Amino acid sequence: MAKSQGQKLKLLYIIKILEENTDENHVMSTAELIERLAANGISAERKSIYDDIEKLVDFGYDIISVHSRLGGGYYLAGREFELPELKLLVDAVQSSRFITTRKSRELIKKLEQKAGRYDAGKLQRQVYVAGRIKTENESIYYSIDNIHRAIQENCRIRFTYMDWNLKKQLVPRADGVKEVSPWALIWRDENYYLAAFDSEDKIIKHYRVDKMGKVELINEKREGVEQFSAIDLTTYTNQTFGMFGGKEEIVTLQLPNRLIGVVLDRFGREADIRPMEDETFRVRAKVAVSGQFYGWIAGIGKEVVIVSPVSVKEAYRSWLNDILEDKA
Secondary structure: OOHHHHHHHHHHHHHHHHHHHOEOOEOEOHHHHHHHHHHOOOOOOHHHHHHHHHHHHHHOOOEEEEOOOOOOEEEEOOOOOOHHHHHHHHHHHHHOOOOOHHHHHHHHHHHHHHHOOOOHHHHOOOOOOOOOOOOOOOOHHHHHHHHHHHHHHOEEEEEEEEEEOOOOOEEEEEEEEEEEEEEEEEEEOOEEEEEEEEOOOOEEEEEEHHHEEEEEEEEEEOOOHHHHHOOOHHHHHHHOHHHOOOEEEEEEEEEEHHHHHHHHHHHOOOOEEEEOOOOEEEEEEEEEEOHHHHHHHHHHOOOOEEEEOHHHHHHHHHHHHHHHOOOO
């Protein structure tokens, strides 16, 4: 490396060395800094190091100078991410279902570089979540990127929708090629979903992003602006059970007071709640009535009562009877 070129890179190398090798318990002396720079083909003198550190501090880097009889030095105090923040990000990556095992390792490796050599080992954490299965679709990251681009550029997308087979492989559906207008990506029940407008059926549909393959942009303007403008996305997400759409109904449920948390978790704190006299309450909400909604009701058990409408109550009974019926 030519001397002049090395000198131009010296400040960058100094901050890189301090970032990777120092913290409040591990300082680096001026002599060590000079030695590290020399290993990268950059010559430096003690006085120039003082000047360089001063320039970096003036620029905004939180570099602390430690004076000690046993030999002082420098360390980088302020970092882009604090260790507890990095641990939180690592836990999120580890426990995320839609991030593949290989990609999880890659992301955590990059996060370790933000921690420095002495704290990197503290990020080697194992987060165990019951029933958690990582996706195997490595193309999901490119799919998400293309979906975001399509939303930003107001254009439609084409993709191949897939399902699992008995060989544990994702294979295209018979009618798997879809062309839709993407409007929102929704994180729900540990999965990423695309909410899109289907121009052929004139309705909003949902697709699991990890089951979408070969997502590509189409040079056609999105449709469905009226449909998506008419809904509040947060409310819509809460009322659409399991992200499988059904006919929307205003449903009134009655439950014991002790189950208020279950209802607020599902419908949000803005839910229409009315206390009753017998230690129960009623909630009135717009829901997408579907098998997923009935499954949620069944999971709560006999303590929940569908008050109205009668048609939903009868449909729920029919749904339960179909399950109980011996079809053998």
